[in-house]
Amino acid sequence: MNPQASPTLNYQAEHPQRRVLVTGATGYVGGRLITELLAAGFSVRATSRNKQSLKRFDWHEDVELVEADLSKETEVAQLCADVDVLYYLVHSMGSKDEDFEEVEAHTARNIADVAATAGVQQIVYLSGLNPRNMQPEELSKHMRSRENVAQILLKSPVPTLILRAATLIGSGSASFEIIRHLTERLPVMVAPSWISNYIEPLAIRDALHYLVHAADLDSPINQACDVGCGKRYKFSELLKIYGEIRGLRRFVFSLPLDLPMDKLSGFWIGLVTPVPAELALPLAQSMAEDAVCEEHSIQDIIPDPAEGFIDYRDAVKLAINAQDSRGVPTSWDRSWTVEQGEIGKAWEARETDPEWAGTQIFEDSRTATTDLPAEQVWPVIEGLGGSHGWYSAPKLWAVRGIADKLVGGPGLGGRRDPSHLALGDRLDWWRVVELQKPNHLVLKAEMKVDGNAWLVFDITANPDGGSTYTQRALFEPKGLPGRLYWWAVAPFHAFIFPFMVRNIIKQARSTPPSP
Structure with a gap:
């Protein structure tokens, strides 16, 4: 055990x-x-x-x-x-x-x-x-x-x-x-x-x-x-x-x-x-x-x-x-969530629906190549949220968390374990819906927003050594309010997500690999 x-x-x-x-x-x-x-x-x-x-x-x-x-x-x-x-x-x-x-x-x-x-x-x-x-x-x-x-x-x-x-x-x-x-x-x-x-x-x-x-x-x-x-x-x-x-x-x-x-x-x-x-x-x-x-x-x-x-x-x-x-x-x-199987349904549908199904998905995708192996980058990914934060603009994250709390959402609610994740765990206003250590993590948003939102993290080994880190923010809007929301936050994403990628790699480099 x-x-x-x-x-x-x-x-x-x-x-x-x-x-x-x-x-x-x-x-x-x-x-x-x-x-x-x-x-x-x-x-x-x-x-x-x-x-x-x-x-x-x-x-x-x-x-x-x-x-x-x-x-x-x-x-x-x-x-x-x-x-x-x-x-x-x-x-x-x-x-x-x-x-x-x-x-x-x-x-x-x-x-x-x-x-x-x-x-x-x-x-x-x-x-x-x-x-x-x-x-x-x-x-x-x-x-x-x-x-x-x-x-x-x-x-x-x-x-x-x-x-x-x-x-x-x-x-x-x-x-x-x-x-x-x-x-x-x-x-x-x-x-x-x-x-x-x-x-x-x-x-x-x-x-x-x-x-x-x-x-x-x-x-x-x-x-x-x-x-x-x-x-x-x-x-x-x-x-x-x-x-x-x-x-x-x-x-x-x-x-x-x-x-x-x-x-x-x-x-x-x-x-x-x-x-x-x-x-x-x-x-x-x-x-x-x-x-x-x-x-x-x-x-x-x-x-x-x-x-x-x-x-x-x-x-x-x-x-x-x-x-x-x-x-x-x-x-x-x-006990404060829908059942785990229900959480993943929207993500599973998004992954399997054909492009002509009519669902519009907004995406912010960032990629970085590093000489670090996936096993060294993964602990930083797995430790996101809670006291570790999100490695970019902490004040903006805090403001967004307070705003979410004011409308009845979870806000920056912390996490169960400071270093390890399990399927169904909560990370602030996110929930773990897919987890394949040390390469793949999908978080679904539980904040109050008109639509479905996910953060997806992938780390793949490169043939000549090192790894490629890919970070995607996906949003499936619900009606016009959802689209207006995405357009309103897009300028902040352009600032937050590049720093997030850079700082995660930087943190991984400064963290000794696990034995």
């Missing part, structure tokens, strides 16, 4: 013969959980709407991959066959569907009914943490939906263990990205009153501890339990502590009035951090109330971690170290 995806719990199952199904396998928690389940000795089945999206993980050859739509009874029946433990790790965070509460409820009922028929012994659901004295109508839509799903599963024929957790702290988690970028970018923050609400964070490693043990119980459990680190913080303290660890002095002030600022807060978080507004909004709404543990009955079911809980400060240090040195095996942005 890749070191970045190696297990951290060192746990050996007492019931390794159990077969485990993980739904939401491409998500932040699901992708990491499978690594731990395999290390513990379980047999794992993983599911996604698109099986190809599972093949980006190091564990994909060690599990059974199944493509399924959880809302369809027949497909869920195939998933649940011969399964002992089912992890329900799907949720609607970031969903634009106004009826997501109804959709989530329907899917939960479908899962519960089919699981009962199939003989599943235990369901495990990771839910949110909210005050017990609140009525459903007082909760945000997303928290209300999670609690409704929890109640549906608890009342189902299959025993269900509900793990209620607040903010998960780990490299690549949406909550950590919000804390990190707000603190890194804003010396002074004026925030709504919820900045003073209390939160009990949980390190992702401790969350995985509970989740893995949940597959190894001596007998099925039907119960909801709070899980946290045992210490509560104001959200403002989470920001300040992160700043202290990074050597940044930060000032956080809350507005004296309890104003209805959830939408504004979500928009602001989406603008300042890589987390898109549609995901930031439900996260901001979930902060409107305290999220702390009110009981610790989980200790009667699963023992606390032997070495104790990871404190928030230590969890942040672990996350920073992973982010800076190895990258992250899973990230929040895996």
Whole structure:
């Protein structure tokens, strides 16, 4: 296995013969959980709407991959066959569907009914943490939906263990990205009153501890339990502590009035951090109330971690170290996209459509010949975006990123791993749709624009040594607005792309070849 995806719990199952199904396998928690389940000795089945999206993980050859739509009874029946433990790790965070509460409820009922028929012994659901004295109508839509799903599963024929957790702290988690970028970018923050609400964070490693043990119980459990680190913080303290660890002095002030600022807060978080507004909004709404543990009955079911809980400060240090040195095996942005197979369709059509098909493609193509081998140029290509930037006019890229954020796009949202790419990875506002190391990379734009856009990088070996580097920007406009957009940015392309080619070759020359 890749070191970045190696297990951290060192746990050996007492019931390794159990077969485990993980739904939401491409998500932040699901992708990491499978690594731990395999290390513990379980047999794992993983599911996604698109099986190809599972093949980006190091564990994909060690599990059974199944493509399924959880809302369809027949497909869920195939998933649940011969399964002992089912992890329900799907949720609607970031969903634009106004009826997501109804959709989530329907899917939960479908899962519960089919699981009962199939003989599943235990369901495990990771839910949110909210005050017990609140009525459903007082909760945000997303928290209300999670609690409704929890109640549906608890009342189902299959025993269900509900793990209620607040903010998960780990490299690549949406909550950590919000804390990190707000603190890194804003010396002074004026925030709504919820900045003073209390939160009990949980390190992702401790969350995985509970989740893995949940597959190894001596007998099925039907119960909801709070899980946290045992210490509560104001959200403002989470920001300040992160700043202290990074050597940044930060000032956080809350507005004296309890104003209805959830939408504004979500928009602001989406603008300042890589987390898109549609995901930031439900996260901001979930902060409107305290999220702390009110009981610790989980200790009667699963023992606390032997070495104790990871404190928030230590969890942040672990996350920073992973982010800076190895990258992250899973990230929040895996769920913020259309399925991987859908992303590539426009590109595949562009490559195969005959010229007479009627689609107009604008292209900016640049080529450079170098004495460097492709293997030496490739690491620079693979490292594009994120902290490395795009090797040309960084201020123009930054302005374009801010403009994209303002209209609801991803902007310069960073990347999962600082040096390595996998199919489906995000690079700022681009998505990897084709990858053939060390010669070929295709990125499709996810920015808000009237049309489809791609960046294509090719490095081919020359017969007499060295290589030829080709860089293409392609744009398929949608109507007149798309054409006007291309003509408006063409002058900037004429400045940006030649420098990009030149600087990439220059960077490759100054970088020692990999051993």
